[in-house]
Amino acid sequence: AQKITQTQPGMFVQEKEAVTLDCTYDTSDQSYGLFWYKQPSSGEMIFLIYQGSYDEQNATEGRYSLNFQKARKSANLVISASQLGDSAMYFCAMREGKSGGSNYKLTFGKGTLLTVNP
Amino acid sequence: NAGVMQNPRHLVRRRGQEARLRCSPMKGHSHVYWYRQLPEEGLKFMVYLQKENIIDESGMPKERFSAEFPKEGPSILRIQQVVRGDSAAYFCASSPQMKLGIGNTIYFGEGSWLTVV
Numbered sequence: 650a651q652k653i654t655q656t657q658p659g660m661f662v663q664e665k666e667a668v669t670l671d672c673t674y675d676t677s678d679q680s681y682g683l684f685w686y687k688q689p690s691s692g693e694m695i696f697l698i699y700q701g702s703y704d705e706q707n708a709t710e711g712r713y714s715l716n717f718q719k720a721r722k723s724a725n726l727v728i729s730a731s732q733l734g735d736s737a738m739y740f741c742a743m744r745e746g747k748s749g750g751s752n753y754k755l756t757f758g759k760g761t762l763l764t765v766n767p
Numbered sequence: 768n769a770g771v772m773q774n775p776r777h778l779v780r781r782r783g784q785e786a787r788l789r790c791s792p793m794k795g796h797s798h799v800y801w802y803r804q805l806p807e808e809g810l811k812f813m814v815y816l817q818k819e820n821i822i823d824e825s826g827m828p829k830e831r832f833s834a835e836f837p838k839e840g841p842s843i844l845r846i847q848q849v850v851r852g853d854s855a856a857y858f859c860a861s862s863p864q865m866k867l868g869i870g871n872t873i874y875f876g877e878g879s880w881l882t883v884v
Contacts, residue, residue, distance in 0.1 A: 692877060693874035740810070753873075758809050
């Protein structure tokens with residue numbers, strides 16, 4: 650089974666509207682972390698937001714927020730007031746907290762290509 | 768404060784040649800990671816290094832690939848006798864501590880795109 654699933658290969662949104670990018674994960678660990686990265690066409694990976702499994706509140710960073718539903722194992726990224734510059738690939742990633750190691754390793758989903766239309 | 772620096776940004780090699788990719792971590796970061804991104808895929812972990820030590824190379828192909836992070840100088844990912852299937856983007860990342868999380872995020876470089884012809 651895939652550890653990180655992003656079911657939307659592509660998404661379209663109108664400028665200034667909000668968009669939700671889906672991410673579900675699979676882990677048996679109690680302690681884990683979820684990350685979202687943005688990859689524009691230039692190729693670099695840009696960190697957006699982080700949610701720890703024990704964090705009670707949803708993470709927010711400017712126009713980015715993470716809709717964390719632990720029981721459903723989902724960590725959807727919400728981008729408010731979309732801008733043309735938001736057009737990019739978005740990757741969800743998980744850091745598991747296995748005792749004895751591997752809490753440094755990220756597992757990535759396949760990504761969602763977001764296109765913001767003017 | 769410079770970010771993670773990778774070079775070259777783009778590299779073309781003929782089959783059978785060697786590819787060397789360099790990575791300088793962010794200032795103050797002593798933990799370095801290499802990830803590979805195949806076309807239309809997410810990044811996949813290859814190796815985790817600290818200065819002069821390979822901590823986890825479970826994602827590295829058993830042959831032709833090697834990585835180092837010497838006491839002085841950048842981390843190097845070396846691919847010997849490249850084949851077409853090695854064509855990919857190779858990302859280096861660094862963090863200040865091992866366990867990743869809030870306040871200890873992993874930051875990526877801009878990637879090195881290897882094309883094998």
